[in-house]
Amino acid sequence: MLVKRIILLFFVLFLSSSYNSQGLQSERIPQAESASAEAAAIPPLDEKRAVELYEQALSEFMEFWYGDMGCEDPNIPDDLPDDLIKSLVTEAANRFFHTKEGGALPNAKCDDRIITVNGKGGYQFFCEPLDTMDKLKAYLSEVFTDEIVDQLIAELNLVIVDNKIAMQTLGVVGGIDWEHATFKMIKREGNFYSYECTVPITGSDDSELRRMVLFKDPKTGWKVASDPGQLK
Structure with a gap:
């Protein structure tokens, strides 16, 4: 209530506020006869x-x-099922690595040219369809909060060449296996859920701990709100 x-x-x-600022009023105070014609009544x-x-x-x-x-939103549970967490974090990790690899999505159209920018070599254009800033932000925003998207893009030190984005090639390869991770909630604050994640190292019997924060956006659903570095 x-x-x-x-x-x-x-x-x-x-x-x-909107009503007053836009001049949307159903009644008007009578104006003096000398008032300008521009001050005519606005429709209700x-x-x-x-x-x-x-x-x-x-x-x-x-x-x-x-x-x-x-x-706390009463319409969402106190904890989240592992399948939901795993699906979201795995997708975030995939998009993180695709971005770090220059937009190398499956079946993507890539320009393999190595270019020089401001006297520095080793730059490569992003692959289609992530070859513009707007496309890249839209792609990342589907799984990350806006703050994390801005952080990730800032860390990439992207440049714009011929209206396309380019970056120095990194050749990043993920070394942990999110598909087989386990999750334990450690804190909830409103719509922010913090988890301790035990993630196996690929090709090893060992595992590493990561901390992931998930956020329920009232408009767009669940997003990753953690430092992207936790995904690798």
């Missing part, structure tokens, strides 16, 4: 626009409440 009341209050404040707020404002306000409040405020 408290959450619903807060949501309603948030919507009223949001609607009031229609039902469709009111619904749009409500949905926008509700979405922004939910993101603030369960994200920034760290409040």
